Amino acid sequence: DTAVSQTPKYLVTQMGNDKSIKCEQNLGHDTMYWYKQDSKKFLKIMFSYNNKELIINETVPNRFSPKSPDKAHLNLHINSLELGDSAVYFCASSGSFFVVSSGANVLTFGAGSRLTVL
């Protein structure tokens, strides 16, 4: 029944490794997002996809590569992990970016994936 689900919930890995976080939503939304919450709890958008198409790409290192195989899934792959990548990564979804309506503007968040790089 979970609306936006992320796996894994916790991820501990060594510097230099490559890891992926998966996200799935069953809300029928067209737009999905990745947000990063750093150690000071500050939330910042990283990427947004609308119906599998990249529409927001903030200043994020090339080591981060999102992939959206279909509009219900948005995965995040991170290469060559660094200590500074340690954070909680939140996936979210909303109605279509191109539709301005009350439903389109509310983001529903997943529970987060806590990544610790040692």
Add this chain to the structure above:
Amino acid sequence: AQSVTQLDSQVPVFEEAPVELRCNYSSSVSVYLFWYVQYPNQGLQLLLKYLSGSTLVKGINGFEAEFNKSQTSFHLRKPSVHISDTAEYFCAVKREYGNKLVFGAGTILRVKS
């Protein structure tokens, strides 16, 4: 670009007391405003939103917020808090014709018995 300032990083309050968490935003265009709550080790949950219409919006768990365009504020209030309201609260803003939700730095509400 829009931005959000949450004026208090922490707000301690006794149980059953009223509370106000302050939020100011800046934007050159019309915006939508939101408050999200994050309980310890959990994700973000929408408390309430202002999209249009009445400037006083009511949300879940007895919270309400008032949109004040002239003061560019969207303060969150609750007349009587419970221990279970202890959490971090995030104010967020989005341009009317955009989908980038910009968050403030968060305010930790600590309710004491």
